[in-house]
Amino acid sequence: xxxxxxxxxxxxxxxxxxxxxxxxxxxxxxxxxxxxxxxxxxxxxxxxxxxxxxxxxxxxxxxxxxxxxxxxxxxxxxxxxxxxxxxxxxxxxxxxxxxxxxxxxxxxxxxx
Amino acid sequence: xxxxxxxxxxxxxxxxxxxxxxxxxxxxxxxxxxxxxxxxxxxxxxxxxxxxxxxxxxxxxxxxxxxxxxxxxxxxxxxxxxxxxxxxxxxxxxxxxxxxxxxxxxxxxxxxxx
Numbered sequence: 001x002x003x004x005x006x007x008x009x010x011x012x013x014x015x016x017x018x019x020x021x022x023x024x025x026x027x028x029x030x031x032x033x034x035x036x037x038x039x040x041x042x043x044x045x046x047x048x049x050x051x052x053x054x055x056x057x058x059x060x061x062x063x064x065x066x067x068x069x070x071x072x073x074x075x076x077x078x079x080x081x082x083x084x085x086x087x088x089x090x091x092x093x094x095x096x097x098x099x100x101x102x103x104x105x106x107x108x109x110x111x112x
Numbered sequence: 113x114x115x116x117x118x119x120x121x122x123x124x125x126x127x128x129x130x131x132x133x134x135x136x137x138x139x140x141x142x143x144x145x146x147x148x149x150x151x152x153x154x155x156x157x158x159x160x161x162x163x164x165x166x167x168x169x170x171x172x173x174x175x176x177x178x179x180x181x182x183x184x185x186x187x188x189x190x191x192x193x194x195x196x197x198x199x200x201x202x203x204x205x206x207x208x209x210x211x212x213x214x215x216x217x218x219x220x221x222x223x224x225x226x
Contacts (some may be wrong), residue, residue, distance in 0.1 A: 034214065034215065036217075041222075042219055042220075043116075043203055043217035043218050043219045043220050044203070044205075044215075044217040045217070046214040046215055046216065046217075049213070049214050089155070091155075091215075098143070098160060098162075098167060098168065099145070099157045099160060099168065100145075100157070100215065102154055102155040103154075104154045105154070
């Protein structure tokens with residue numbers, strides 16, 4: 001059974017810093033991995049999708065990496081801004097499965 | 113912008129009442145998911161459909177929950193009878209077939225059962 005863990009549960013950093021959010025998963029036989037952002041009271045917005053054959057994906061100031069063998073993914077946010085404050089969730093789709101298994105998320109606060 | 117639309121956004125009801133939540137997936141998406149989010153459990157998959165056919169509803173309490181897709185533009189999730197433990201945010205999400213594409217979420221229905 002796939003399990004996804006995100007550490008830390010919460011993170012607070014000053015504006016302008018580069019930061020890394022971590023995601024680990026127990027079964028390396030994955031199909032793809034997605035990083036989502038959730039603002040309070042809102043739905044989830046997909047930020048980056050990494051297929052199992054890929055090592056990383058980039059979108060603007062965001063970069064997500066994938067290391068299947070170690071069961072890890074990281075989301076790198078460069079030059080953080082207060083508008084980046086949100087909860088970031090990692091979700092894994094295992095091979096042969098349709099559903100995404102989500103981590104509990106990291107609540108990020110960027111202080112002006 | 114194409115988006116997944118959920119109604120209602122908020123629902124407060126009394127224990128024992130029927131609750132119906134609706135979802136309009138993005139046009140052209142043929143895979144629809146229902147997730148439930150709580151503080152304790154996080155996001156849990158309840159059911160999903162492909163081409164309107166239910167593929168997995170193992171995450172759903174069968175005695176009180178039911179999910180259907182009457183047509184390609186509408187998915188429904190019903191709870192009858194509702195219980196206080198059903199209080200949560202219910203999300204619908206849709207995707208193109210194949211699973212290699214991003215999942216798009218609606219804004220959710222916040223359900224409170226008193």
